Amino acid sequence: MRLSPGVPFAAAVLTAAALTGPVPASAAPAADDASCALHERLRVPGAARQQSACLADLTTTGLAGTPYTDPADQAGLTAAGTRLPSGIPGIQIDGYFPDTSHVNATHGWRHDAQFVIRLPEHWNGGLVVTGAPGTRKQYATDKAISDQVLARGYAYAATDKGNSGTDFYRDGDRPGDAVAEWNTRTTELTRAARRVVARRYGHAPRRTYITGVSNGGYLTRWQLENHPELYDGGVDWEGALWTTRGPSLLTSLPATVARMRGTARDEDLYAVGFARGSEFLWPYHEKAYWGLTQKIYRAEFDPAYDPACPGASAGGTVEEILAPCASDATYDYASRPGAVHRAVARVALTGRIGRPLITLHGDMDALLPKAADSDVYARMIDASGRGKLHRYYGVEGGTHVDGLYDTYPDRLRPILPCQRSAFDALTAWVERGTPPPPDHTVGRPATGDVVNSCSLDGAESARR
Structure with a gap:
């Protein structure tokens, strides 16, 4: 789900479709790391096509104006004043897995099941995986997720989910096939990325996390329910809820x-x-x-x-x-x-998560209303006996896409800084055994840098 003020959904789709050229070798500055000389030896298991590059900066700041990212596909997901890290050298691998659909025109490939894997020179031993929100593609969360986790030393992998665009529902042979493929592609990429990381750094990731916004949040929920063996935990940012009887x-x-x-x-x-x-x-x-x-x-x-x-x-x-x-x-x-x-x-959630999960949902979400989505999912987790693995934070003034904050700064707050705080809380929970604060609503502060800061346990929070 991908609209922003001034950048209508369909217009952004048509703009993103213009990114069709192949990736030239000189599209971005190369990194100096000697280990980059081996980048062409890195193979993504199962990929039908891939190409890699050693780059001086894997962030959106360094990749601006190159085919290694796509600003049009990121439109509206972050507030204009969001601080972005930069200067993270490493390897980027772009490619696609075998697929029968051909909507994604990125790099001129016109082939779906595209992915991006980024391997920073200075690695902290972890991997973060995500899937595109809404009907976007693999670069959609470069600003919202990739930049920040790369700056903290994580390897990063993202998928276009196997289909994209407003005609995504045409993919597959029977109802539900397109969404079911989202889950399959995320699992496929996670397994492949873990093996690429092991080849690049000499050992498998010590920790693998999954996070995402909107449909990416749904993928986070589904993966922790169905493939907990692949992950150590996740952060669900306003994930879409699918249940057999409703709500949805x-x-x-x-x-x-x-x-x-x-x-x-x-x-x-x-x-x-x-x-x-x-x-x-x-x-x-x-x-x-x-x-x-x-x-x-x-x-x-x-x-x-x-x-x-x-x-x-x-x-x-x-x-x-x-x-x-x-x-x-x-x-x-x-x-x-x-x-x-x-x-x-076929794609419904059950609440039976197998790894720690933190959920965030804005109380001003006017697309996936909190009362019919994350409130329900939190009850599903509790009913399944998995409540000890879950924390749920409502975000006062949060809405479905952070770009709307720029239009209504007096009424809204971005959720991204809360996602970043939640990710820190998750890693402390998993790696040090420090439990996050109990479920509550994160209040909207009257002062301070609301675009870049969010305390999950500070004075701005109020118990639900």
């Missing part, structure tokens, strides 16, 4: 489409989980998120509901892509056939 976005977004068409009241949105006080964000989400998100995810799991909309494509112009399907205003997931529920069950 298919139970909350139809009310928003009905409101767009004038057939629903504000009370109907409150009833499905949207927070009172978030109304100032609704006009923007009406234009940029709600209709598009409902129609493409409903097409993924329930294409028979309205085969004509979105049909073979979500649209050819920005206006067509963002337009809702009129039929979604009355969509009722609970009454849909069992086949639809079985499609969702």
